[in-house]
Amino acid sequence: MRFFAVVLLLLATSTVIAEVGKPPGTTLPFPPIPRAMSLGPNPHHLSAEACRECHQEIYNQWAGSMHAKSTALKDPIHEAFYRSEVGDPRREGERHNRSGTYPVCLKCHAPNAARDGKTKLDAMPAYSEGVNCLTCHLIKGYKGVLPDEPGGRLRLGIDAYEWSDILQSPTGKIFAQIDFPKPPPGSGAATPSFHPFAMEGNAAMLRSPQLCLGCHERRNNPHGVPLCNTGEEFRDSNHFNCQQCHMPVNHGFADHSMGGGHSPEMLRRGVVMTLAINREEGEIQAEVVLQNTLPHNMPTGAPFRNLYLQITAFDRNGMRLWQNYRHHPLREDPDSLFMLTLLDKEGKPSAPPQAVAQGSDTRLAPHERRILNYTLPATNVAMVRADLYYDLLSLPLKERFTAVPQELKQPTLVARSEKLVE
Numbered sequence: 001m002r003f004f005a006v007v008l009l010l011l012a013t014s015t016v017i018a019e020v021g022k023p024p025g026t027t028l029p030f031p032p033i034p035r036a037m038s039l040g041p042n043p044h045h046l047s048a049e050a051c052r053e054c055h056q057e058i059y060n061q062w063a064g065s066m067h068a069k070s071t072a073l074k075d076p077i078h079e080a081f082y083r084s085e086v087g088d089p090r091r092e093g094e095r096h097n098r099s100g101t102y103p104v105c106l107k108c109h110a111p112n113a114a115r116d117g118k119t120k121l122d123a124m125p126a127y128s129e130g131v132n133c134l135t136c137h138l139i140k141g142y143k144g145v146l147p148d149e150p151g152g153r154l155r156l157g158i159d160a161y162e163w164s165d166i167l168q169s170p171t172g173k174i175f176a177q178i179d180f181p182k183p184p185p186g187s188g189a190a191t192p193s194f195h196p197f198a199m200e201g202n203a204a205m206l207r208s209p210q211l212c213l214g215c216h217e218r219r220n221n222p223h224g225v226p227l228c229n230t231g232e233e234f235r236d237s238n239h240f241n242c243q244q245c246h247m248p249v250n251h252g253f254a255d256h257s258m259g260g261g262h263s264p265e266m267l268r269r270g271v272v273m274t275l276a277i278n279r280e281e282g283e284i285q286a287e288v289v290l291q292n293t294l295p296h297n298m299p300t301g302a303p304f305r306n307l308y309l310q311i312t313a314f315d316r317n318g319m320r321l322w323q324n325y326r327h328h329p330l331r332e333d334p335d336s337l338f339m340l341t342l343l344d345k346e347g348k349p350s351a352p353p354q355a356v357a358q359g360s361d362t363r364l365a366p367h368e369r370r371i372l373n374y375t376l377p378a379t380n381v382a383m384v385r386a387d388l389y390y391d392l393l394s395l396p397l398k399e400r401f402t403a404v405p406q407e408l409k410q411p412t413l414v415a416r417s418e419k420l421v422e
């Protein structure tokens with residue numbers, strides 16, 4: 001009796017499967033759906049190495065980006081701040097000095113470790129890799145950074161997102177895991193007929209600024225002073241998305257190099273500078289126009305990023321006759337310095353962790369056109385040059401952080417414009 005019941009049940013289920021799988025009179029547009037490999041109980045423990053073999057070119061782009069170097073183990077500027085605010089990135093149980101709580105930095109700079117509440121970043125590659133493939137490709141939804149009610153806490157980095165346990169893909173295809181007409185970009189590997197790791201389409205997330213904003217929206221210091229604030233600067237430009245500029249299509253797929261302040265090529269595209277000169281009785285009037293082409297500030301991001309303008313007059317032999325400052329515009333020509341200044345309790349310029357207020361903000365606002373005028377002595381002047389420089393660190397921080405390598409303290413020339421004097 002029992003035997004017959006089992007046979008009947010089996011027969012019944014197989015008919016149902018056959019009917020669902022192949023409706024009468026139609027053929028399926030895709031092969032049988034295989035079971036893709038699960039990512040295991042802790043998908044955020046997977047290293048970027050798991051993707052490297054097939055996604056060689058994307059892996060290399062990511063490996064050269066600041067996302068792969070976002071922890072204190074690999075970014076000397078972050079390390080300098082992390083050591084003074086928190087402690088040793090190789091030790092478990094470290095706490096934020098002032099608040100005594102889990103170091104908030106890791107929620108963005110080492111998100112896979114933060115999801116486990118750990119601080120020993122060399123414990124596994126997924127921690128030391130910082131913002132790795134699994135970080136972004138497991139983001140399923142966005143809760144937002146800003147609190148729902150006034151006075152509420154910001155949801156920073158990992159707290160701003162809903163997490164999936166399978167990969168999220170940028171196409172909207174449900175069956176992204178089986179529909180692969182072409183080999184993976186830049187790989188030598190054979191094309192698998194289905195993706196080795198379970199994946200679902202989530203274009204609404206992967207192609208939206210929200211994917212970035214959990215970490216790039218806004219962050220306050222312990223006194224509630226906004227530090228990095230790219231999302232708020234960008235708020236009125238919602239018709240742009242970050243990926244169009246920061247992940248341009250290159251060789252047929254989204255580039256993962258993610259250029260920003262560390263990339264001279266990217267910086268040069270952010271601002272257009274023109275110089276016009278006019279000679280009048282013993283003087284030269286120079287007019288510099290700076291056009292920010294971006295939907296966020298130039299410079300954006302960390303508050304110590306800064307841009308400054310150098311105006312120089314040369315004689316016929318290339319000798320420098322005049323310049324708008326001798327050492328640095330910070331004290332000598334502040335109008336030529338584009339930077340957010342933070343203030344301490346006495347109203348003096350302060351490093352980000354100690355600041356209690358924002359001071360002047362002379363950065364170029366989104367799409368702003370700024371005109372600056374200079375008056376130069378004309379005697380013997382044969383050429384006028386305008387140079388726009390970018391610095392990752394402010395002058396006082398360069399002096400304070402002696403451990404930061406010299407090459408990161410070198411200004412980058414972003415734009416140059418020259419005019420001969422008739």
Ligand code: HEC
Binds near residue numbers: 181
């Ligand atoms: C065995 C080879 C292989 C491995 C390993 C692999 N992939 Fe892929 N992946 C592919 C192929 C093939 C494609 C399809 C390429 C195309 O259509 O351009 C693809 C496509 C993708 C896509 C895009 C899907 C879409 O919407 O078009 C994403 C995202 C992706 N892989 C992420 C990953 C991540 C993250 C890892 C590591 C956890 C990984 N892959 C590991 C072979 C692989």
Ligand code: HEC
Binds near residue numbers: 070109213215
């Ligand atoms: C999980 C958090 C996180 C997510 C998600 C994220 N980022 Fe980042 N991003 C960071 C961190 C942290 C850094 C800084 C690394 C450093 O300099 O130490 C960074 C650095 C950058 C930089 C380089 C800045 C420089 O100094 O050169 C750019 C550009 C950037 N991100 C753009 C994006 C874009 C665009 C997206 C969305 C497609 C995105 N990020 C998603 C955390 C994140």
Ligand code: HEC
Binds near residue numbers: 048059060132134243
């Ligand atoms: C900072 C977040 C971030 C990180 C880190 C990241 N990705 Fe992506 N990836 C994206 C976004 C966003 C897209 C979709 C871009 C678009 O189509 O607008 C994408 C697209 C892709 C695609 C499809 C490319 C195409 O255009 O067909 C593949 C494949 C992929 N990622 C693999 C990887 C691998 C492998 C890694 C690690 C080596 C990685 N990603 C790291 C955010 C990220």
Ligand code: HEC
Binds near residue numbers: 241244
């Ligand atoms: C129109 C192109 C464009 C768009 C859109 C864009 N960016 Fe940028 N972004 C740039 C350029 C160019 C730079 C380099 C100049 C600078 O630092 O301001 C840059 C710089 C950055 C940096 C570097 C900051 C640092 O400290 O080094 C970050 C982070 C960043 N962008 C994030 C974003 C995010 C997040 C979005 C979306 C909300 C976005 N960007 C939208 C072009 C763009």
Ligand code: HEC
Binds near residue numbers: 214
């Ligand atoms: C909400 C996410 C978030 C948190 C929390 C966060 N950061 Fe960042 N941090 C970023 C992003 C994104 C960047 C890179 C882009 C930029 O300049 O905005 C960055 C850049 C930096 C930089 C510049 C790195 C470089 O290469 O020049 C330093 C230093 C830094 N952060 C220190 C810290 C410290 C220390 C903490 C904890 C006290 C912390 N951050 C907390 C998101 C965060």
